[in-house]
Amino acid sequence: MIINLAENPKSITTSGYDVCIAGAGAAGITLAIYLGRAGKKVALLEGGDQEYTDQSMDIYKGNNTGIEYWGLERCRLRYLGGTTNHWAGRCKPLDDVDFMQRDFFGLPGWPINRSDLETFEKEAKVVLDIDKDFDAPDIPNWSSERFIPDRIARSAPTRFGTKFYDELEKSSHITLFINANLTDIRLDKDLSTVTEFVIKNYGNQDFRFSGKNFIIALGAIENARLLLNCDSQIKSGIGNHSDFVGRCFMEHFNVDLGMFAGNKKYLEAAGTTSFCTSSAFSLEHKIGNANVSMSVSTAPGVSGGRSKAVKKFVRDSICQWQTLSELSKKIRLLSLPWRWCYRYAY
Ligand SMILES: Cc1cc2nc3c(=O)[nH]c(=O)nc-3n(C[C@H](O)[C@H](O)[C@H](O)COP(=O)(O)OP(=O)(O)OC[C@H]3O[C@@H](n4cnc5c(N)ncnc54)[C@H](O)[C@@H]3O)c2cc1C
Structure with a gap:
Protein backbone atom coordinates (compact mmCIF):
# COMPACT_ATOMS: atom_id res chain seq x y z
CA MET A 1 0.00 0.00 0.00
CA ILE A 2 1.20 3.53 -0.73
CA ILE A 3 -0.01 6.50 1.34
CA ASN A 4 0.80 10.08 0.39
CA LEU A 5 1.20 12.19 3.53
CA ALA A 6 0.93 15.35 1.39
CA GLU A 7 -2.76 14.55 0.99
CA ASN A 8 -3.29 14.90 4.77
CA PRO A 9 -4.79 11.43 5.19
CA LYS A 10 -7.30 11.33 8.04
CA SER A 11 -6.51 7.98 9.61
CA ILE A 12 -3.28 6.11 9.15
CA THR A 13 -1.66 3.34 11.16
CA THR A 14 1.38 4.72 12.95
CA SER A 15 2.04 1.93 15.48
CA GLY A 16 2.39 -1.84 15.72
CA TYR A 17 5.09 -2.19 13.04
CA ASP A 18 7.79 -4.83 13.24
CA VAL A 19 10.13 -2.42 11.47
CA CYS A 20 10.01 1.31 10.69
CA ILE A 21 12.44 2.22 7.90
CA ALA A 22 13.21 5.84 7.02
CA GLY A 23 14.43 6.40 3.45
CA ALA A 24 13.36 4.53 0.34
CA GLY A 25 16.55 4.36 -1.71
CA ALA A 26 18.68 1.29 -2.50
CA ALA A 27 19.04 0.24 1.13
CA GLY A 28 15.55 1.12 2.43
CA ILE A 29 13.62 -0.44 -0.45
CA THR A 30 15.69 -3.64 -0.42
CA LEU A 31 15.20 -4.07 3.33
CA ALA A 32 11.46 -3.35 3.12
CA ILE A 33 10.93 -5.78 0.24
CA TYR A 34 12.80 -8.66 1.90
CA LEU A 35 11.27 -8.05 5.35
CA GLY A 36 7.81 -7.78 3.77
CA ARG A 37 8.33 -11.04 1.89
CA ALA A 38 9.32 -12.64 5.22
CA GLY A 39 5.95 -11.60 6.66
CA LYS A 40 7.13 -8.63 8.75
CA LYS A 41 4.90 -5.58 9.07
CA VAL A 42 6.92 -2.69 7.63
CA ALA A 43 6.43 1.09 7.53
CA LEU A 44 8.69 2.52 4.80
CA LEU A 45 8.91 6.30 5.23
CA GLU A 46 10.19 8.28 2.24
CA GLY A 47 10.81 12.04 2.52
CA GLY A 48 10.33 12.71 -1.20
CA ASP A 49 7.44 12.07 -3.54
CA GLN A 50 7.09 9.33 -6.13
CA GLU A 51 8.84 11.67 -8.60
CA TYR A 52 11.37 14.50 -8.25
CA THR A 53 10.09 17.64 -6.50
CA ASP A 54 11.95 20.85 -5.67
CA GLN A 55 10.47 21.05 -2.19
CA SER A 56 12.01 17.70 -1.27
CA MET A 57 15.32 18.36 -3.02
CA ASP A 58 15.69 21.73 -1.26
CA ILE A 59 15.98 19.88 2.05
CA TYR A 60 19.23 18.33 0.82
CA LYS A 61 20.81 21.79 0.43
CA GLY A 62 23.47 22.68 2.95
CA ASN A 63 26.70 24.56 3.43
CA ASN A 64 29.91 22.63 3.24
CA THR A 65 32.52 24.04 5.55
CA GLY A 66 35.16 21.37 5.05
CA ILE A 67 37.04 20.06 2.05
CA GLU A 68 35.55 21.09 -1.28
CA TYR A 69 32.78 18.70 -2.34
CA TRP A 70 29.91 18.34 -4.79
CA GLY A 71 26.83 20.49 -4.08
CA LEU A 72 24.87 18.52 -1.49
CA GLU A 73 21.68 18.87 -3.51
CA ARG A 74 23.36 17.78 -6.73
CA CYS A 75 25.05 14.49 -5.91
CA ARG A 76 22.01 12.86 -4.30
CA LEU A 77 18.35 12.51 -5.27
CA ARG A 78 15.56 12.87 -2.71
CA TYR A 79 12.55 10.92 -3.95
CA LEU A 80 11.35 7.32 -4.21
CA GLY A 81 14.32 5.21 -5.29
CA GLY A 82 16.77 7.79 -3.94
CA THR A 83 20.13 8.17 -5.65
CA THR A 84 19.58 5.00 -7.69
CA ASN A 85 17.50 7.30 -9.95
CA HIS A 86 20.81 8.46 -11.44
CA TRP A 87 23.48 6.00 -10.30
CA ALA A 88 25.72 4.41 -12.93
CA GLY A 89 25.34 0.73 -11.98
CA ARG A 90 29.00 -0.17 -11.54
CA CYS A 91 29.30 -2.97 -8.97
CA LYS A 92 32.39 -4.46 -7.42
CA PRO A 93 32.74 -7.01 -4.65
CA LEU A 94 34.63 -5.95 -1.53
CA ASP A 95 38.02 -7.54 -0.77
CA ASP A 96 39.25 -9.30 2.38
CA VAL A 97 41.56 -6.36 3.08
CA ASP A 98 38.58 -3.97 3.30
CA PHE A 99 37.38 -5.68 6.50
CA MET A 100 40.73 -6.12 8.23
CA GLN A 101 41.89 -4.13 11.20
CA ARG A 102 44.68 -1.99 9.83
CA ASP A 103 46.49 -0.31 12.68
CA PHE A 104 47.63 2.57 10.51
CA PHE A 105 44.02 3.79 10.25
CA GLY A 106 43.61 3.75 14.04
CA LEU A 107 40.23 2.05 13.55
CA PRO A 108 39.06 -1.35 14.78
CA GLY A 109 38.16 -2.83 11.38
CA TRP A 110 34.77 -4.40 10.72
CA PRO A 111 33.08 -6.93 13.02
CA ILE A 112 32.34 -9.08 9.94
CA ASN A 113 34.48 -10.64 7.22
CA ARG A 114 34.11 -10.68 3.49
CA SER A 115 32.97 -14.33 3.74
CA ASP A 116 29.99 -13.22 5.87
CA LEU A 117 28.70 -11.30 2.88
CA GLU A 118 29.26 -14.04 0.33
CA THR A 119 25.94 -15.75 1.13
CA PHE A 120 24.11 -12.55 0.13
CA GLU A 121 26.00 -11.96 -3.09
CA LYS A 122 23.71 -14.11 -5.23
CA GLU A 123 20.58 -12.36 -3.95
CA ALA A 124 22.16 -8.90 -4.29
CA LYS A 125 22.76 -9.66 -7.97
CA VAL A 126 19.08 -10.50 -8.40
CA VAL A 127 18.12 -7.18 -6.80
CA LEU A 128 20.56 -5.34 -9.07
CA ASP A 129 19.63 -7.26 -12.26
CA ILE A 130 23.16 -8.58 -12.71
CA ASP A 131 23.27 -11.87 -14.53
CA LYS A 132 27.02 -12.09 -15.10
CA ASP A 133 29.91 -12.87 -12.82
CA PHE A 134 32.22 -10.12 -11.61
CA ASP A 135 34.77 -10.06 -14.34
CA ALA A 136 38.16 -8.51 -14.91
CA PRO A 137 39.05 -7.53 -18.47
CA ASP A 138 41.46 -9.88 -20.10
CA ILE A 139 44.45 -7.64 -20.75
CA PRO A 140 47.61 -9.69 -20.99
CA ASN A 141 50.70 -8.28 -19.31
CA TRP A 142 48.88 -5.37 -17.66
CA SER A 143 48.79 -6.81 -14.16
CA SER A 144 51.60 -5.99 -11.82
CA GLU A 145 52.36 -6.76 -8.19
CA ARG A 146 50.85 -3.40 -7.29
CA PHE A 147 47.83 -3.09 -9.56
CA ILE A 148 45.51 -5.80 -10.81
CA PRO A 149 42.58 -5.46 -13.23
CA ASP A 150 39.37 -4.67 -11.38
CA ARG A 151 36.54 -7.19 -11.19
CA ILE A 152 33.35 -5.35 -12.14
CA ALA A 153 29.78 -6.28 -12.97
CA ARG A 154 27.26 -3.81 -14.35
CA SER A 155 23.76 -3.36 -13.07
CA ALA A 156 21.14 -2.29 -15.64
CA PRO A 157 21.43 0.31 -13.80
CA THR A 158 18.46 -0.68 -11.69
CA ARG A 159 16.16 2.16 -10.61
CA PHE A 160 14.83 0.82 -7.31
CA GLY A 161 11.72 3.05 -7.14
CA THR A 162 10.58 1.87 -10.57
CA LYS A 163 11.56 -1.78 -10.25
CA PHE A 164 9.85 -2.37 -6.89
CA TYR A 165 6.94 0.06 -7.23
CA ASP A 166 4.30 -2.61 -7.98
CA GLU A 167 5.47 -4.88 -5.18
CA LEU A 168 5.46 -1.97 -2.69
CA GLU A 169 1.97 -1.00 -3.80
CA LYS A 170 0.52 -4.52 -3.69
CA SER A 171 2.29 -5.86 -0.59
CA SER A 172 -0.04 -6.56 2.31
CA HIS A 173 2.91 -6.32 4.71
CA ILE A 174 4.55 -3.08 3.59
CA THR A 175 3.07 0.41 3.81
CA LEU A 176 5.08 2.98 1.89
CA PHE A 177 4.48 6.55 3.06
CA ILE A 178 5.69 9.27 0.67
CA ASN A 179 6.28 12.95 1.55
CA ALA A 180 7.11 11.53 4.98
CA ASN A 181 10.23 13.26 6.36
CA LEU A 182 12.05 11.87 9.35
CA THR A 183 12.84 14.94 11.47
CA ASP A 184 13.58 13.52 14.91
CA ILE A 185 14.24 10.20 16.65
CA ARG A 186 12.80 9.91 20.16
CA LEU A 187 14.47 7.76 22.82
CA ASP A 188 13.17 6.23 26.06
CA LYS A 189 13.99 7.87 29.41
CA ASP A 190 17.27 5.91 29.72
CA LEU A 191 18.25 7.26 26.30
CA SER A 192 19.15 3.72 25.27
CA THR A 193 16.25 2.60 23.06
CA VAL A 194 14.49 4.25 20.14
CA THR A 195 10.77 4.65 20.79
CA GLU A 196 9.50 6.79 17.90
CA PHE A 197 10.27 8.28 14.54
CA VAL A 198 8.92 11.83 14.27
CA ILE A 199 7.71 12.26 10.71
CA LYS A 200 6.54 15.48 9.04
CA ASN A 201 4.82 16.21 5.76
CA TYR A 202 5.41 19.52 3.97
CA GLY A 203 2.48 21.13 5.79
CA ASN A 204 4.45 20.71 9.04
CA GLN A 205 1.96 18.10 10.26
CA ASP A 206 3.51 15.67 12.79
CA PHE A 207 3.12 11.89 12.72
CA ARG A 208 4.72 9.66 15.37
CA PHE A 209 5.65 6.17 14.13
CA SER A 210 6.48 3.38 16.53
CA GLY A 211 7.49 -0.26 16.20
CA LYS A 212 9.84 -2.95 17.45
CA ASN A 213 12.79 -1.97 15.26
CA PHE A 214 13.93 1.24 13.58
CA ILE A 215 16.25 1.60 10.62
CA ILE A 216 17.63 4.80 9.11
CA ALA A 217 18.47 4.36 5.43
CA LEU A 218 18.79 7.97 4.32
CA GLY A 219 22.13 7.60 2.49
CA ALA A 220 25.64 8.05 3.89
CA ILE A 221 25.70 11.84 4.28
CA GLU A 222 22.11 12.18 5.42
CA ASN A 223 22.28 9.40 8.03
CA ALA A 224 25.08 11.29 9.77
CA ARG A 225 23.40 14.65 9.28
CA LEU A 226 20.13 13.37 10.76
CA LEU A 227 21.78 11.72 13.78
CA LEU A 228 23.71 14.90 14.56
CA ASN A 229 20.54 16.92 14.14
CA CYS A 230 18.58 14.73 16.57
CA ASP A 231 19.63 16.79 19.58
CA SER A 232 16.31 17.15 21.39
CA GLN A 233 17.35 14.62 24.06
CA ILE A 234 21.13 14.30 23.59
CA LYS A 235 22.91 17.57 22.81
CA SER A 236 25.73 16.07 20.74
CA GLY A 237 23.27 14.04 18.61
CA ILE A 238 22.29 10.37 18.71
CA GLY A 239 25.17 7.86 18.79
CA ASN A 240 27.71 10.66 18.79
CA HIS A 241 29.07 10.24 22.33
CA SER A 242 32.58 9.74 20.86
CA ASP A 243 32.21 12.60 18.39
CA PHE A 244 32.60 10.02 15.65
CA VAL A 245 29.38 10.21 13.62
CA GLY A 246 30.24 11.12 10.04
CA ARG A 247 34.00 11.11 10.65
CA CYS A 248 34.67 8.19 8.29
CA PHE A 249 32.95 9.79 5.31
CA MET A 250 34.95 9.31 2.14
CA GLU A 251 34.24 10.07 -1.50
CA HIS A 252 35.92 8.47 -4.47
CA PHE A 253 39.46 9.78 -4.24
CA ASN A 254 39.76 11.01 -7.79
CA VAL A 255 43.11 12.17 -9.04
CA ASP A 256 43.64 13.03 -12.67
CA LEU A 257 46.83 11.29 -13.74
CA GLY A 258 47.01 13.06 -17.07
CA MET A 259 47.06 11.92 -20.67
CA PHE A 260 49.23 9.17 -22.06
CA ALA A 261 50.13 8.50 -25.64
CA GLY A 262 50.37 4.83 -26.46
CA ASN A 263 50.18 2.25 -29.16
CA LYS A 264 46.81 3.02 -30.74
CA LYS A 265 46.09 -0.48 -31.98
CA TYR A 266 46.86 -2.04 -28.61
CA LEU A 267 44.99 0.54 -26.55
CA GLU A 268 41.85 0.46 -28.64
CA ALA A 269 41.25 -3.12 -27.65
CA ALA A 270 41.42 -2.14 -23.98
CA GLY A 271 38.56 0.42 -23.99
CA THR A 272 37.95 1.81 -20.50
CA THR A 273 39.86 -0.17 -17.98
CA SER A 274 40.21 -0.01 -14.26
CA PHE A 275 42.77 -1.44 -11.94
CA CYS A 276 42.75 -1.80 -8.18
CA THR A 277 45.59 -2.01 -5.73
CA SER A 278 46.71 -5.49 -4.75
CA SER A 279 46.20 -6.25 -1.04
CA ALA A 280 49.96 -6.60 -0.57
CA PHE A 281 50.52 -3.12 -1.99
CA SER A 282 47.78 -1.56 0.22
CA LEU A 283 49.20 -3.13 3.34
CA GLU A 284 52.81 -2.37 2.51
CA HIS A 285 52.13 1.29 1.83
CA LYS A 286 49.49 1.69 4.55
CA ILE A 287 46.78 2.93 2.23
CA GLY A 288 43.15 1.99 1.63
CA ASN A 289 42.01 -0.10 -1.30
CA ALA A 290 42.39 2.17 -4.31
CA ASN A 291 41.38 2.18 -7.92
CA VAL A 292 42.94 3.62 -11.05
CA SER A 293 40.95 3.81 -14.24
CA MET A 294 42.03 4.66 -17.68
CA SER A 295 39.79 5.77 -20.46
CA VAL A 296 41.21 5.43 -23.95
CA SER A 297 40.42 8.20 -26.37
CA THR A 298 42.22 7.32 -29.56
CA ALA A 299 40.28 9.71 -31.77
CA PRO A 300 39.31 12.87 -29.91
CA GLY A 301 36.66 14.62 -31.95
CA VAL A 302 33.53 16.66 -31.71
CA SER A 303 31.21 15.46 -28.99
CA GLY A 304 27.77 14.44 -30.09
CA GLY A 305 26.57 15.08 -26.56
C1 LIG B 1 26.05 10.17 -10.21
C2 LIG B 1 26.18 8.96 -9.31
C3 LIG B 1 26.63 7.76 -9.83
C4 LIG B 1 26.79 6.63 -8.98
N1 LIG B 1 27.21 5.47 -9.52
C5 LIG B 1 27.42 4.40 -8.73
C6 LIG B 1 27.94 3.17 -9.26
O1 LIG B 1 28.21 3.06 -10.46
N2 LIG B 1 28.11 2.13 -8.41
C7 LIG B 1 27.80 2.22 -7.08
O2 LIG B 1 27.95 1.23 -6.35
N3 LIG B 1 27.31 3.36 -6.54
C8 LIG B 1 27.12 4.45 -7.35
N4 LIG B 1 26.62 5.60 -6.81
C9 LIG B 1 26.28 5.64 -5.38
C10 LIG B 1 24.91 4.99 -5.12
O3 LIG B 1 23.91 5.64 -5.89
C11 LIG B 1 24.58 5.13 -3.63
O4 LIG B 1 25.64 4.52 -2.89
C12 LIG B 1 23.27 4.45 -3.24
O5 LIG B 1 22.18 5.00 -3.94
C13 LIG B 1 23.07 4.63 -1.73
O6 LIG B 1 21.87 4.02 -1.36
P1 LIG B 1 21.13 4.49 -0.05
O7 LIG B 1 19.86 3.72 0.03
O8 LIG B 1 22.09 4.40 1.08
O9 LIG B 1 20.83 6.07 -0.28
P2 LIG B 1 19.91 6.75 -1.37
O10 LIG B 1 19.79 5.92 -2.59
O11 LIG B 1 20.41 8.15 -1.55
O12 LIG B 1 18.47 6.78 -0.67
C14 LIG B 1 18.20 7.57 0.45
C15 LIG B 1 16.68 7.80 0.50
O13 LIG B 1 16.35 8.46 1.73
C16 LIG B 1 15.42 9.48 1.48
N5 LIG B 1 15.56 10.47 2.55
C17 LIG B 1 16.58 11.33 2.79
N6 LIG B 1 16.36 12.03 3.90
C18 LIG B 1 15.18 11.63 4.40
C19 LIG B 1 14.42 11.94 5.58
N7 LIG B 1 14.85 12.87 6.46
N8 LIG B 1 13.26 11.29 5.80
C20 LIG B 1 12.82 10.34 4.94
N9 LIG B 1 13.49 9.99 3.81
C21 LIG B 1 14.65 10.62 3.55
C22 LIG B 1 15.82 10.02 0.10
O14 LIG B 1 14.73 10.69 -0.52
C23 LIG B 1 16.18 8.73 -0.62
O15 LIG B 1 15.07 8.14 -1.24
C24 LIG B 1 26.47 6.74 -7.62
C25 LIG B 1 26.00 7.96 -7.09
C26 LIG B 1 25.86 9.05 -7.92
C27 LIG B 1 25.39 10.35 -7.33
Missing part, protein backbone atom coordinates in the same frame (compact mmCIF):
# COMPACT_ATOMS: atom_id res chain seq x y z
CA ARG A 306 27.14 18.21 -24.54
CA SER A 307 28.74 20.49 -27.14
CA LYS A 308 25.86 19.74 -29.55
CA ALA A 309 23.40 21.61 -27.30
CA VAL A 310 25.77 24.56 -26.96
CA LYS A 311 26.22 24.73 -30.71
CA LYS A 312 22.49 24.59 -31.34
CA PHE A 313 21.91 27.40 -28.86
CA VAL A 314 24.55 29.56 -30.51
CA ARG A 315 23.31 28.77 -34.03
CA ASP A 316 19.72 29.63 -33.11
CA SER A 317 20.81 32.86 -31.50
CA ILE A 318 22.82 34.22 -34.42
CA CYS A 319 19.90 35.81 -36.28
CA GLN A 320 18.80 37.68 -33.18
CA TRP A 321 22.15 38.83 -31.95
CA GLN A 322 23.71 40.40 -35.02
CA THR A 323 26.34 42.21 -33.01
CA LEU A 324 27.55 38.98 -31.49
CA SER A 325 27.67 37.10 -34.75
CA GLU A 326 31.44 37.14 -35.01
CA LEU A 327 31.82 35.65 -31.55
CA SER A 328 29.04 33.17 -32.25
CA LYS A 329 30.77 32.02 -35.40
CA LYS A 330 33.93 31.30 -33.45
CA ILE A 331 32.09 29.31 -30.81
CA ARG A 332 30.12 27.48 -33.50
CA LEU A 333 33.35 26.23 -34.99
CA LEU A 334 34.61 25.10 -31.62
CA SER A 335 35.65 21.51 -31.60
CA LEU A 336 36.24 19.92 -28.23
CA PRO A 337 37.52 16.45 -27.57
CA TRP A 338 35.02 14.47 -25.49
CA ARG A 339 37.01 14.33 -22.28
CA TRP A 340 37.51 18.10 -22.22
CA CYS A 341 33.81 18.73 -22.70
CA TYR A 342 33.15 16.42 -19.81
CA ARG A 343 35.67 18.03 -17.56
CA TYR A 344 34.45 21.55 -18.14
CA ALA A 345 30.76 20.70 -18.13
CA TYR A 346 30.91 20.24 -14.35
